[in-house]
Amino acid sequence: xxxxxxxxxxxxxxxxxxxxxxxxxxxxxxxxxxxxxxxxxxxxxxxxxxxxxxxxxxxxxxxxxxxxxxxxxxxxxxxxxxxxxxxxxxxxxxxxxxxxxxxxxxxxxxx
Amino acid sequence: xxxxxxxxxxxxxxxxxxxxxxxxxxxxxxxxxxxxxxxxxxxxxxxxxxxxxxxxxxxxxxxxxxxxxxxxxxxxxxxxxxxxxxxxxxxxxxxxxxxxxxxxxxxxxxxxx
Numbered sequence: 711x712x713x714x715x716x717x718x719x720x721x722x723x724x725x726x727x728x729x730x731x732x733x734x735x736x737x738x739x740x741x742x743x744x745x746x747x748x749x750x751x752x753x754x755x756x757x758x759x760x761x762x763x764x765x766x767x768x769x770x771x772x773x774x775x776x777x778x779x780x781x782x783x784x785x786x787x788x789x790x791x792x793x794x795x796x797x798x799x800x801x802x803x804x805x806x807x808x809x810x811x812x813x814x815x816x817x818x819x820x821x
Numbered sequence: 822x823x824x825x826x827x828x829x830x831x832x833x834x835x836x837x838x839x840x841x842x843x844x845x846x847x848x849x850x851x852x853x854x855x856x857x858x859x860x861x862x863x864x865x866x867x868x869x870x871x872x873x874x875x876x877x878x879x880x881x882x883x884x885x886x887x888x889x890x891x892x893x894x895x896x897x898x899x900x901x902x903x904x905x906x907x908x909x910x911x912x913x914x915x916x917x918x919x920x921x922x923x924x925x926x927x928x929x930x931x932x933x934x
Contacts, residue, residue, distance in 0.1 A: 746923075753825070753911050753925030754864070806871070807854045807913065807920020808879065811863040 714798045719816040722792075728785040730815055732798030735779040740802050743774060745783045746809070747794040754797070754811075757783065788819045823848045827912050827926035834902055835934050842897045842929050844912030852915040853895035854879070854923070855887065857908040864911070870895055871918040902933040 715733040722728040734743065744759040758765055758772045760781075765772040771784040785792055795814040825846045834840055846853065854869035856879075866879030870889040884906055886898040895914075899906060909930050913923040 751909065751928060751930075753913070753927050754923070756922050756924065759922070803921050804919045806866075806877070806879075807852060807869050807915065807923060808866050809856075809864050809923070 713810075714800060714812055716796070716798050716812065716815045718813060719818070722785075722788045722817060722819050724790060724819055724821050725787055728788045728792065728817060728819070730783040730785075730796050730798075730817065731780065732783070733780045734798070734800045737778050737800050738802075741800045742803055743772065743778075743781045744799045744801060744809075745770070745772065745796060746799065746811070747792075747796045748814075749791075749794040754809075755794075757796075788817075790819050790821065793817060793819045823924070825912055825914050825924050825926035827910075827929050829929060830927065831930050833932045833934065836903055837901050840899050840902060840931075842899075842910060842912075842931070844895045844897065844926060845893050846895075846912075846914040846924070847893065848914065848916065848924065849892065850914035850916050850924070851892075851918045852920045853889065854913050854915075854920060855885070855895070855897045856911045856913065857881065857906075858911065858928075859908050867897070867910075869920065902931075904933050907931060907933045 745757040746754045748754045760772045774781045797811045797814040828843045855867040868887040870876045912926040
């Protein structure tokens with residue numbers, strides 16, 4: 711699986727959009743971009759994933775650049791409960807659940 | 822409520838004393854898996870199962886056993902725990918058979934003295 715690069719931390723004001731970047735310049739054609747988050751010592755939570763088209767669900771939006779070398783996770787209206795470490799992962803779908811979490815981005819949402 | 826339930830949440834034990842961490846899901850998911858999370862090492866897969874009676878090794882299976890006799894349950898067994906198995910353990914499940922979208926339990930913090 712390709713490696714990803716994320717900023718170590720970022721702050722966001724409550725109610726504002728949080729834009730989390732991820733670089734995955736060595737991504738392969740059959741690798742998807744996944745985002746998970748983990749609130750302190752709790753189980754990781756699936757957020758969203760995509761291959762090349764932008765995706766949106768009830769939690770977030772995923773914007774993937776045309777060359778697929780980077781992506782941005784958007785939390786449209788951040789709340790205090792969104793404070794967590796966010797992990798960007800690239801993987802093939804059929805990788806039997808293997809997740810290589812990097813260091814992630816610690817997001818702190820402030821009032 | 823759809824969930825993955827692990828028990829216990831915290832466990833302190835001594836070297837060599839067999840233990841079992843239970844995992845149950847109520848979503849009729851095909852796939853289940855166990856992970857351990859250690860500082861600086863991230864999340865590592867121990868075992869996974871894509872169906873009843875089908876299990877396979879992940880990246881760090883040594884010292885662990887699993888079974889999948891029922892679709893909803895996937896217990897993790899440590900026959901002879903050692904201090905290097907002190908870790909935070911997570912069980913996860915997925916509707917599909919390859920672990921595409923994983924739902925995780927709340928975790929089990931295990932300390933082996």
